[in-house]
Amino acid sequence: MNDITFLQQYWWFLVSLLGALLVFLMFVQGGQSLIWTLGRTEEQRRMLLLATGRKWELTFTTLVTFGGAFFASFPLFYSTSFGGAYWVWVAILLCFVIQAVSYEFQLRRGNVLGTTTYRIFLLLNGILGPLLIGTAVGTFFTGAEFVVDKAAVASPAMPVISYWVTPWHGLEAVLVPQNLLLGLSVLLLTRVLACLYFQGCMADETLRENCRRRLRIESALFLLFFLSWLVCWLLSTGFAYTPDSGVVHMEPYKYLHNLLEMPGVAALLLIGVLMVLGGMAGGIWGQRRSFWLAGPGSVLAVLALLLCAGWNNTAYYPSVASLQSSLTIANSSSSLFTLKTMTIVSFIIPLVLAYIAWAWRALDRDPITAEETKDEH
Amino acid sequence: MDAIDSSLVDWSRAQFALTAMYHWLFVPLTLGLGVVMAIMETLYVRTGREFWKQTAKFWMKLFGINFAMGVATGIILEFEFGTNWSNYSWFVGDIFGAPLAIEGILAFFMESTFIAVMYFGWNKVSKRAHLASTWLTIIGATISAWWILVANAWMQHPVGMEFNPDTVRNEMVDFAAVAFSPVAVVKFCHTVSSSWVLGAVFVVGVSCWYLLRGRHREFALSSIRVAAWFGLFAALITAHTGHQSGRDIAMYQPMKLAAAEGLYEGGTEQALVLGGLLRPGADWTAASGDDRFLLKVEMPYALSYLATHDLQGYVPGIRNLLEGGYKLPDDSVALSAEEMMKRGRMAIDALAQYRAAADAETKATALATLEENFPWFGYGYLKSPGELVPPVPLTFYSFRIMVVLGGYFIALFAGLLLLGQRVTRWKWAQLAVVLTIPLAWLASQAGWVVAEVGRQPWSIQGLLPNVAAISKLDVGSVQTTFFIFLILFTLLLVAELGIMGKAIAAGPETDQTSA
Numbered sequence: 001m002n003d004i005t006f007l008q009q010y011w012w013f014l015v016s017l018l019g020a021l022l023v024f025l026m027f028v029q030g031g032q033s034l035i036w037t038l039g040r041t042e043e044q045r046r047m048l049l050l051a052t053g054r055k056w057e058l059t060f061t062t063l064v065t066f067g068g069a070f071f072a073s074f075p076l077f078y079s080t081s082f083g084g085a086y087w088v089w090v091a092i093l094l095c096f097v098i099q100a101v102s103y104e105f106q107l108r109r110g111n112v113l114g115t116t117t118y119r120i121f122l123l124l125n126g127i128l129g130p131l132l133i134g135t136a137v138g139t140f141f142t143g144a145e146f147v148v149d150k151a152a153v154a155s156p157a158m159p160v161i162s163y164w165v166t167p168w169h170g171l172e173a174v175l176v177p178q179n180l181l182l183g184l185s186v187l188l189l190t191r192v193l194a195c196l197y198f199q200g201c202m203a204d205e206t207l208r209e210n211c212r213r214r215l216r217i218e219s220a221l222f223l224l225f226f227l228s229w230l231v232c233w234l235l236s237t238g239f240a241y242t243p244d245s246g247v248v249h250m251e252p253y254k255y256l257h258n259l260l261e262m263p264g265v266a267a268l269l270l271i272g273v274l275m276v277l278g279g280m281a282g283g284i285w286g287q288r289r290s291f292w293l294a295g296p297g298s299v300l301a302v303l304a305l306l307l308c309a310g311w312n313n314t315a316y317y318p319s320v321a322s323l324q325s326s327l328t329i330a331n332s333s334s335s336l337f338t339l340k341t342m343t344i345v346s347f348i349i350p351l352v353l354a355y356i357a358w359a360w361r362a363l364d365r366d367p368i369t370a371e372e373t374k375d376e377h
Numbered sequence: 378m379d380a381i382d383s384s385l386v387d388w389s390r391a392q393f394a395l396t397a398m399y400h401w402l403f404v405p406l407t408l409g410l411g412v413v414m415a416i417m418e419t420l421y422v423r424t425g426r427e428f429w430k431q432t433a434k435f436w437m438k439l440f441g442i443n444f445a446m447g448v449a450t451g452i453i454l455e456f457e458f459g460t461n462w463s464n465y466s467w468f469v470g471d472i473f474g475a476p477l478a479i480e481g482i483l484a485f486f487m488e489s490t491f492i493a494v495m496y497f498g499w500n501k502v503s504k505r506a507h508l509a510s511t512w513l514t515i516i517g518a519t520i521s522a523w524w525i526l527v528a529n530a531w532m533q534h535p536v537g538m539e540f541n542p543d544t545v546r547n548e549m550v551d552f553a554a555v556a557f558s559p560v561a562v563v564k565f566c567h568t569v570s571s572s573w574v575l576g577a578v579f580v581v582g583v584s585c586w587y588l589l590r591g592r593h594r595e596f597a598l599s600s601i602r603v604a605a606w607f608g609l610f611a612a613l614i615t616a617h618t619g620h621q622s623g624r625d626i627a628m629y630q631p632m633k634l635a636a637a638e639g640l641y642e643g644g645t646e647q648a649l650v651l652g653g654l655l656r657p658g659a660d661w662t663a664a665s666g667d668d669r670f671l672l673k674v675e676m677p678y679a680l681s682y683l684a685t686h687d688l689q690g691y692v693p694g695i696r697n698l699l700e701g702g703y704k705l706p707d708d709s710v711a712l713s714a715e716e717m718m719k720r721g722r723m724a725i726d727a728l729a730q731y732r733a734a735a736d737a738e739t740k741a742t743a744l745a746t747l748e749e750n751f752p753w754f755g756y757g758y759l760k761s762p763g764e765l766v767p768p769v770p771l772t773f774y775s776f777r778i779m780v781v782l783g784g785y786f787i788a789l790f791a792g793l794l795l796l797g798q799r800v801t802r803w804k805w806a807q808l809a810v811v812l813t814i815p816l817a818w819l820a821s822q823a824g825w826v827v828a829e830v831g832r833q834p835w836s837i838q839g840l841l842p843n844v845a846a847i848s849k850l851d852v853g854s855v856q857t858t859f860f861i862f863l864i865l866f867t868l869l870l871v872a873e874l875g876i877m878g879k880a881i882a883a884g885p886e887t888d889q890t891s892a
């Protein structure tokens with residue numbers, strides 16, 4: 001526990017795990033983006049929203065905790081990225097603000113904006129949330145436009161240590177095809193997961209059939225985008241650093257090397273991707289429990305990708321504006337003391353997972369029926 | 378060299394104030410109403426009466442509408458430290474990040490998991506498991522308040538850290554000192570108990586509205602009985618912890634106390650201003666000036682007693698704090714603002730030398746100077762002593778509003794308990810209670826104004842002023858997001874009020890059952 005390098009790796013693992021869980025739980029967003037596609041009648045739409053409505057807060061909380069955990073363990077990322085890529089993060093936050101009220105407000109009397117508006121909010125959150133988060137994560141591999149200069153603290157006129165060099169403040173990331181490919185892949189993955197989730201929890205036969213049909217299209221598109229991204233990623237030149245000096249340099253095929261040098265991570269990725277594929281195939285086949293294959297599969301795959309971003313002497317938040325400003329888990333982490341304290345706190349996570357699992361099972365035991373949408377809580 | 382645009386600081390502050398104040402419209406109701414609804418459900422489980430179940434369900438419905446808004450406005454705050462206060466996030470992130478992360482892990486998951494069981498689990502889990510879920514929802518929310526108030530208390534009174542010149546930030550060295558700082562304990566107790574007051578005022582207010590309308594009599598009387606007891610208890614704790622907060626600021630933030638009291642010239646045997654009118658436009662930073670009060674009502678010796686627990690105790694005023702020269706409790710002599718700023722600049726210069734130094738000797742000398750002057754580091758960013766004075770009228774009036782209302786709420790709850798059933802006969806009393814609802818929000822917001830405006834110009838008391846805490850953005854970006862948040866939150870607030878209004882008008886479903 002007194003080895004800061006170990007704790008940096010451990011916290012990168014935890015942050016990556018939270019990120020991976022977030023992508024999985026964004027099946028809620030995927031579901032919202034499909035309300036009108038899958039739900040042909042008002043009754044069906046209500047059932048769909050009831051199903052995601054029981055889960056949205058979990059996704060939301062995971063996002064918030066992801067932010068908090070990143071702040072506590074790698075504060076330099078928090079200050080550099082949020083303060084710099086301002087517009088991307090503000091856009092993401094706004095998407096989540098409008099989501100937070102919509103489930104509660106959509107069917108209530110006196111809601112001023114009307115049911116459809118709140119559903120459009122959910123649709124926007126469903127599409128833009130995963131798309132923007134995926135695109136932002138894309139910059140972990142392609143780099144962002146910032147400069148960090150800690151010495152600035154000693155100049156009273158301009159003491160800010162990190163700043164962005166483009167006036168677009170993060171929006172420029174959308175113009176990088178590789179980022180966009182990742183964003184679209186995340187969006188499509190959440191839609192695939194949503195179809196699988198609905199297949200599992202709906203009592204309604206036609207609705208399940210709608211999901212099954214939709215799944216074919218979504219899966220095909222997902223594979224197209226994800227495999228394209230994967231190929232780009234494996235062939236790309238990555239950002240590596242020398243552990244002793246901390247000097248960052250470019251390394252051809254860095255992420256491919258990471259997989260070869262960390263066979264465990266490569267195995268996670270492979271198993272994860274196979275599970276997602278298996279889940280998709282199962283769902284298309286009509287298997288109702290496939291969500292529980294593809295969901296955990298997506299956690300493993302995303303976890304592996306994020307580990308490749310930060311482990312094995314890789315700069316996880318590279319700067320294309322100033323290479324040596326790039327953030328690594330070594331130069332951006334909290335102090336040994338804070339990491340240790342937080343590590344002790346992290347031992348409580350299994351308990352948290354346990355009660356989440358209990359609640360999940362308790363609420364999802366019986367399939368959702370049209371009847372249920374009528375009793376308002 | 379470019380410099381920080383002062384309007385960037387102002388707009389960043391305005392945005393934080395806007396989002397925090399919006400968030401704080403919903404959080405205290407969550408904390409207060411949450412306990413009320415959990416008590417109602419406990420009564421249901423203990424008595425088995427359907428009436429209590431419907432009563433609990435009604436308050437839960439209002440809780441849910443409000444909760445959604447708390448969540449919507451809260452996510453912005455979680456990330457705003459990064460988006461708009463990025464330098465702050467680096468400079469103290471090593472300490473400040475931890476409570477935020479712990480809040481997520483320990484509290485938010487508890488809240489969000491069990492709230493789903495509370496709403497969707499009536500027929501899916503046992504009665505007792507449901508009750509436990511309701512309590513865990515509100516306990517989760519309260520734990521979350523604990524951690525965020527630990528973070529806020531740390532900004533008022535930073536403890537448990539050391540500056541590291543190599544990483545150029547403050548690093549935590551004592552977690553317990555941060556997490557269980559006495560300032561945090563008081564702040565938590567005052568904030569949570571005052572939120573209970575707000576929740577109780579809301580419940581008695583809505584109940585009296587039904588009485589006025591001649592509807593849901595049994596429901597209203599039962600709700601009033603529970604909420605008035607709860608509210609009285611909470612209001613007494615609020616007054617007590619408010620008094621302790623006063624001691625805290627006297628000790629750690631004397632400038633805030635001076636501003637809240639409108640105390641320009643301090644001394645021994647100081648009187649507490651019970652109420653007063655400040656001279657509009659008075660300059661509180663000037664070296665001298667006319668009497669800054671148009672009129673005031675005072676309680677002799679009370680301020681000295683409050684601040685020092687001694688009727689003769691010395692309380693510095695704004696002028697004394699700027700000029701220094703008085704004796705501090707540890708018998709040292711207070712420095713003037715000029716002197717502190719000078720030492721602060723020495724610390725900052727020493728940091729620059731330390732980082733630039735090529736040889737070990739220069740480094741060691743620079744480090745020694747830095748360490749010697751570090752207590753005043755933040756003062757080195759200030760340009761004039763006047764910056765150290767927070768906006769006095771705003772702090773002064775807000776403080777009075779909060780305290781006066783605190784007294785009124787105690788009287789209100791006690792009165793309702795004394796009246797008992799008779800309240801059904803007194804229409805004017807019912808109306809007064811209904812009209813009290815907004816006053817609870819006024820008191821609560823005023824409390825935060827005292828705490829936060831009174832801390833100016835500091836982001837972290839004595840350590841980091843706002844100018845050194847912000848993100849380097851163009852003012853236009855921050856202005857744009859300010860207005861986006863303003864419009865969006867206002868729109869959602871209007872919708873929320875609309876829904877609340879309809880839900881209250883529809884009323885509880887207790888009439889089919891009997892009390």
Ligand code: HEM
Nearest residue numbers: 564567571616619620622623779780783820821824825828
């Ligand atoms: C009854 C007499 C009261 C006294 C003597 C009192 C005193 C104080 C003081 C001195 C502060 C500033 C603490 C700081 O800056 O660190 C404060 C803050 C605050 N007060 Fe009060 N207060 C009283 C009643 C109330 C009431 C009735 C409410 C609301 C219903 C309330 C809500 C708050 C809030 C929300 C804060 C900000 C959080 C904090 O700093 O604790 N107070 N109060």
